[in-house]
Amino acid sequence: MNNMKKIFLILCVVGLITSCDDFFEPKLTNVKNNEIIKNDPNIVRGLLTYAYRAIPDNFETYWGDFLDCSTDNAVSNVLTSGINKMAYQDGFWTPFSNPLNNWSAEYDNIRHINDFINRGLGDDIIYYKSDLSKNALYRDRLKGEAYFLRAWCEFDLLRRFAGYDSDNNLLGVAIVTKVIPADDIPLLPRDSYVDCVTQIMNDLDTALNAGLQQSYEGASDILGSQNLGRPTTVACNALKSRVLLYAASPAFNPSGDKSKWEAAAKASKYVIDQIGTTLPDIYNNATISEDFYNNDQCEELIMRKVAGGKNAGDNNVEKRNFPPTVGLIGSGRCNPSQNLVDAFPMANGYPITDPASGYTNNNMYMNRDPRLDMVVLHNGSIFKGDTIQTYPGGNTVVGATGVTDLNVSRTGYYLRKWVSSRANLIVGNTIKDYHYFAVFRNVEMFLNYAEAANEAYGPDDMTLGMSARDAIREVRRRAGIAKGGEDGYLSSLTTKEQLRELIRNERRIELCFEGHRFFDLRRWKESIVTPVSKVVTTKVNGSFIYKNEVLDTPIYKEYMYFPPLPKNELLKSENLRQNQGWN
Numbered sequence: 001m002n003n004m005k006k007i008f009l010i011l012c013v014v015g016l017i018t019s020c021d022d023f024f025e026p027k028l029t030n031v032k033n034n035e036i037i038k039n040d041p042n043i044v045r046g047l048l049t050y051a052y053r054a055i056p057d058n059f060e061t062y063w064g065d066f067l068d069c070s071t072d073n074a075v076s077n078v079l080t081s082g083i084n085k086m087a088y089q090d091g092f093w094t095p096f097s098n099p100l101n102n103w104s105a106e107y108d109n110i111r112h113i114n115d116f117i118n119r120g121l122g123d124d125i126i127y128y129k130s131d132l133s134k135n136a137l138y139r140d141r142l143k144g145e146a147y148f149l150r151a152w153c154e155f156d157l158l159r160r161f162a163g164y165d166s167d168n169n170l171l172g173v174a175i176v177t178k179v180i181p182a183d184d185i186p187l188l189p190r191d192s193y194v195d196c197v198t199q200i201m202n203d204l205d206t207a208l209n210a211g212l213q214q215s216y217e218g219a220s221d222i223l224g225s226q227n228l229g230r231p232t233t234v235a236c237n238a239l240k241s242r243v244l245l246y247a248a249s250p251a252f253n254p255s256g257d258k259s260k261w262e263a264a265a266k267a268s269k270y271v272i273d274q275i276g277t278t279l280p281d282i283y284n285n286a287t288i289s290e291d292f293y294n295n296d297q298c299e300e301l302i303m304r305k306v307a308g309g310k311n312a313g314d315n316n317v318e319k320r321n322f323p324p325t326v327g328l329i330g331s332g333r334c335n336p337s338q339n340l341v342d343a344f345p346m347a348n349g350y351p352i353t354d355p356a357s358g359y360t361n362n363n364m365y366m367n368r369d370p371r372l373d374m375v376v377l378h379n380g381s382i383f384k385g386d387t388i389q390t391y392p393g394g395n396t397v398v399g400a401t402g403v404t405d406l407n408v409s410r411t412g413y414y415l416r417k418w419v420s421s422r423a424n425l426i427v428g429n430t431i432k433d434y435h436y437f438a439v440f441r442n443v444e445m446f447l448n449y450a451e452a453a454n455e456a457y458g459p460d461d462m463t464l465g466m467s468a469r470d471a472i473r474e475v476r477r478r479a480g481i482a483k484g485g486e487d488g489y490l491s492s493l494t495t496k497e498q499l500r501e502l503i504r505n506e507r508r509i510e511l512c513f514e515g516h517r518f519f520d521l522r523r524w525k526e527s528i529v530t531p532v533s534k535v536v537t538t539k540v541n542g543s544f545i546y547k548n549e550v551l552d553t554p555i556y557k558e559y560m561y562f563p564p565l566p567k568n569e570l571l572k573s574e575n576l577r578q579n580q581g582w583n
Contacts (some may be wrong), residue, residue, distance in 0.1 A: 010023035017380045041125050045114035048146055051109040053155050055308045055438045059418060059513055060320065062099050065334065070099075071517045072339045072530040073508070077332055077410050083326045095567035095582050100160045101564050106177065107185050113150045114179045121146075133540060137222045140211025148231040148239070150177075151200045152202075155243050156347045158196050159519055162252070163562025163579030165190075170252065171194030171577060186572035195536065197247045199396075204236045212236065214274065224243040234274050235303040238440040241268040241448045248452060249523035251561060261456035268449035269464045274487035275302065275442050277466065279478040288374045294433045296393070313432035318423040323414040324407040327386045329425050332396070334375045334513070335411040337535035338548050341386060343508050344369040349489040356489075364546055370480040371509060377414040379537045379544060384421055388414065391537040391544065400551040412535035417513050438514060442476075446471045447507045451500075459499045468499060475506055528556045557581065 030581045037044045043401045053554035057196045059066055063082035068074045078084060082099040085092040093099075108160040120126070121143050127133040157173045166168055173196060174188035191199075214234055215229040244267045246252060248260035282292040292298050294313075296306050307314055322330020342352060357365065365378055376382055379390040389395045398408050424431035452469035453461070461467060469490065477489055493499050504524065508517060521528050534551040537544055561583020570576050 031418050036489045037119060037125065040128050041120070044116060044120040044125065044284075045142070047112045048142060048149070051112045051116075051146075051149050051153070052305075054106060054109045054149060054156065055305045055439060057305045057427065058317065058435055058437055059515060060317070061515075064320065066513050068513050069334060069514045070554075071528075072337060072522060072532050072554075073512055073517050074334055074336045074340065075410055075532060077335055077408065078404070087556070088552055090555045093560065093564075094116070095564040095570065095578065098564055098566065100563050101432070101566050103157065105571055106136065106157050108182065110150060110176055111152070111179070111182060111185075113146050114177065117143075117146050117150075118179050129394065133555075134222060135293050138209060141213075141222060141227075142211075144207045144210035144212035144236075145231055147203045147210065148212070148236055149208065151203040151236075151239060151243075154196065154200045154203065156241065157248060158193070158200070158243075159564055160563055161300050161579075162196070165577040166580055168580075169577075170194075171579075174576075175199045183572075184567045187575055188573075189575040190577055193252055194246075199242060201240065203239050207231070207236050208233055210221050229303070229305060231303060234271060235440055237271045237274065237303050241271055241445055241538070242440075243344065244522055245452055246519075249453070250525045251523045258456055261437070261452050264452035265449060265456050265464060268445050268452055269466060271302075271445040272449060272466070272471075275445065278473065279442055279446065279474055281478060283374060283479060285370065285373050289433070291416050294422065294435065296434050296436045299507060300442050301436075301438055301495060302442060302445075304436040307435040307437070313430045313434045315417055315420070315423045315430070316424060317423060317435055318420060321415045321419050322425060323383070323388060323396045323401075323409075325386045325388070325402045327426075328384060329402060331407045332409050333407075334415040335409045336413040336512075337411050337551070338413075338535050340512060340529065341372065341376055341378070341413065343505055344372040344375075345481065345489070347481065347483070348368060349476065349487045351489070354489070361546055362544065369509070370576070371414070374418045375415075375509075375512060377416045378535075379412070379546075381416075383416070390498050390535075391539040394537075401516050401534045409533065411532075412537055416514070427530045441511075441514075443475060443510050446475050447503065447510060450475070450503045451507070454496055454499050454503060458496050468503070468525070469493075472503055472506055475510065479510075522561045525561065529554050529563065545580075547568075 002538065010093060013547045064078070065076045065081050065083040067083065069076040070083050076084045086099050097288065121139060125139070126135055127138050138268055151336065162172050169191045171190040171192055172193040174185065175196060212231060212233050213223050213233055216223060216225055216230065216232070218224045241264065244260070244264035248264045253260050282298060282300050283290060291577040292300060292312065296304055318330060319329050319582070322328040322332070324330055324332050345351050346357040347369060350355065352359040365372070365380060377388050379388060381388040386395070390397060390409070394400065396409065397403060398405060420433035422431060423433040449466070450468045450471035453464065453471065457463050457468070458471045459467065473487060473490055477492065481487055490502065493502060507520065511517070531550045531553040533548050535548055536547045559579070562579045562581035565576060565578050570578055
């Protein structure tokens with residue numbers, strides 16, 4: 001090896017040692033000299049570090065928008081954004097133009113993981129030469145991480161590209177578990193959806209039997225608290241819960257096979273048994289940023305990834321989503337819909353459409369589910385000392401200082417969720433805060449369980465030690481529904497169908513702006529063309545009048561329940577089969 005190559009390798013190794021969050025240079029994966037790897041295993045470890053990019057570090061990963069902005073939960077005020085065009089511009093979402101397309105990136109991640117599994121887990125690779133028992137612990141942990149990450153990538157591909165081909169076969173994606181040239185991946189045919197689920201479960205079982213911990217605590221550099229954010233055994237089981245819930249859903253289980261719902265329920269209950277049957281009380285409007293949205297060590301989190309791995313935080317979420325008032329000067333990009341606001345029940349737990357709720361349109365924000373004010377900023381909301389005014393002449397409408405067509409809300413609402421109340425954008429007094437991507441949350445496991453147990457056993461069956469009703473009751477208890485009293489609405493629901501509707505609505509509320517709604521509507525085969533509504537607010541003699549109006553209607557076609565495979569991959573091989581309806 002010449003001197004220049006030696007210098008290059010040394011610089012790369014130094015970079016990996018100084019920052020384990022830096023991605024491994026892809027070109028170094030082509031190093032074939034195993035002696036080099038044995039002498040410095042940081043090189044092969046970098047293959048795994050690189051693949052961590054598969055887990056996003058924020059929720060606005062769809063061309064700068066939340067995925068909810070392509071559903072009935074919200075819209076973007078950037079009309080030219082890809083996520084907005086996907087939902088509302090006919091002919092934009094195609095195999096050539098797909099905001100969901102991460103096919104090449106995920107297979108690149110899988111290629112790196114496979115290379116690491118092939119070369120980084122052998123007995124001949126010594127990570128800690130001075131302590132072989134420590135070395136074994138470390139290598140086992142890396143093995144668990146590798147198989148978890150591969151399962152994550154496999155499922156991410158599956159939910160974005162699974163569907164039925166022209167012969168009505170339910171297909172997943174190509175399963176790749178060996179090191180093969182990147183150019184050969186498109187030549188592989190798609191495996192069945194069932195086989196893909198089996199492969200993911202096998203990878204997770206391997207991860208569970210490796211060196212992952214239920215939690216990382218203490219001072220150990222191998223298994224201590226400094227490893228917070230790495231996959232745990234709880235995270236592995238949480239991914240099992242999610243994968244099996246999808247597999248049991250109507251879109252992927254058209255025969256309604258009850259055993260699939262049972263498997264999903266059991267997997268979800270297993271996680272609940274690990275995390276506890278009581279959800280942490282994080283919902284307090286005055287402290288929601290400190291307790292949850294900007295607390296990357298919140299006990300609600302099963303696994304998270306901090307934005308950019310930064311220690312000082314950032315304020316990018318706030319730049320995009322603060323309302324455009326003088327004191328906030330944000331871009332107001334994500335605009336929750338009236339549909340989402342209407343999904344929140346009253347504080348007594350009854351839907352606003354129920355006569356027992358006490359709802360009146362001109363007091364639409366009074367006595368509502370406490371979560372509403374922690375998700376949505378509406379007329380009259382107070383945020384960072386500013387009162388949000390969405391009526392003509394108010395401080396967040398065109399005509400007010402700094403408010404234009406480019407930063408005003410299209411729906412009459414601004415986003416509160418994930419936005420820090422501590423961050424500041426004012427020049428000369430800029431303040432940053434922490435942000436993260438919640439890979440799994442405790443509440444998702446309760447929602448997964450409630451849905452699966454209700455479908456498998458009905459509302460009140462105690463086969464697994466907890467009923468579907470019990471699980472959703474705990475979700476609503478933590479939310480503050482019917483605080484201090486009986487949840488009369490929940491108790492009034494007697495059938496599987498009635499409870500199903502409530503469970504889906506609770507899922508919509510709890511997991512909004514976390515990337516679930518788009519996929520939930522499709523796996524449930526619920527309408528994806530629901531008109532999206534806004535609120536028009538006027539002020540008359542000191543009182544407010546609220547009128548709901550349709551803003552826009554998505555143009556999704558029936559075949560768009562299952563997204564397209566990228567055209568450039570299909571052109572490489574006749575072995576790949578496109579999903580029905582896409583040319």
